[in-house]
Amino acid sequence: xxxxxxxxxxxxxxxxxxxxxxxxxxxxxxxxxxxxxxxxxxxxxxxxxxxxxxxxxxxxxxxxxxxxxxxxxxxxxxxxxxxxxxxxxxxxxxxxxxxxxxxxxxxxxxxxxxxxx
Amino acid sequence: xxxxxxxxxxxxxxxxxxxxxxxxxxxxxxxxxxxxxxxxxxxxxxxxxxxxxxxxxxxxxxxxxxxxxxxxxxxxxxxxxxxxxxxxxxxxxxxxxxxxxxxxxxxxxxxxx
Numbered sequence: 001x002x003x004x005x006x007x008x009x010x011x012x013x014x015x016x017x018x019x020x021x022x023x024x025x026x027x028x029x030x031x032x033x034x035x036x037x038x039x040x041x042x043x044x045x046x047x048x049x050x051x052x053x054x055x056x057x058x059x060x061x062x063x064x065x066x067x068x069x070x071x072x073x074x075x076x077x078x079x080x081x082x083x084x085x086x087x088x089x090x091x092x093x094x095x096x097x098x099x100x101x102x103x104x105x106x107x108x109x110x111x112x113x114x115x116x117x
Numbered sequence: 118x119x120x121x122x123x124x125x126x127x128x129x130x131x132x133x134x135x136x137x138x139x140x141x142x143x144x145x146x147x148x149x150x151x152x153x154x155x156x157x158x159x160x161x162x163x164x165x166x167x168x169x170x171x172x173x174x175x176x177x178x179x180x181x182x183x184x185x186x187x188x189x190x191x192x193x194x195x196x197x198x199x200x201x202x203x204x205x206x207x208x209x210x211x212x213x214x215x216x217x218x219x220x221x222x223x224x225x226x227x228x229x230x
Contacts, residue, residue, distance in 0.1 A: 004160070034217060043204075044161065044220040093160045095218075106218060108153075108160035 002100030006109040023094030029074035030096025139205030
């Protein structure tokens with residue numbers, strides 16, 4: 001099956017600093033990547049959609065200047081949380097859409113747990 | 118995309134079939150039914166999807182009613198490792214598209230000994 005990795009798997013940072021999360025599709029090319037956020041006991045909420053080489057499209061209510069998304073290649077997307085605050089503490093999950101074997105689907109990474117102190 | 122309604126939680130004994138229902142009464146003709154699951158603190162895992170015919174793969178079976186207003190995901194022999202939150206999602210396009218997935222609250226399935 002298709003594999004999506006995220007790095008780091010967890011990170012703790014101080015309030016006011018920036019954190020970068022990497023998302024890689026290891027065995028397929030992800031033409032579109034998605035970033036989700038999940039707070040405890042809640043469902044996944046889509047933050048933004050990005051296509052390789054294009055600017056990301058953000059969902060309503062998501063600050064594009066705070067959550068910087070770069071999708072520089074078909075296998076790598078990054079999410080940078082700038083000037084992080086405790087309320088940004090959450091589980092961030094990426095997914096990539098692409099053809100893996102015979103199936104074109106959306107495959108999810110394992111998630112990154114961010115804690116801002 | 119159409120909304121879905123799922124029971125918040127279900128229990129199932131290990132070894133028995135788990136039948137997870139989903140209502141999607143406002144589904145459109147070009148919307149597919151997808152099922153994903155999320156084991157605690159992990160990313161969602163694709164299970165199965167279908168348009169109008171019943172589907173089966175190595176993980177599960179998907180039964181879609183003739184009017185397409187509801188569906189049932191069947192795990193034929195549930196194990197403790199199947200304990201997870203199961204999400205039923207309808208979206209336009211199906212295979213070959215990059216349309217976004219909108220997650221609802223899902224059903225928390227607890228498999229017990």
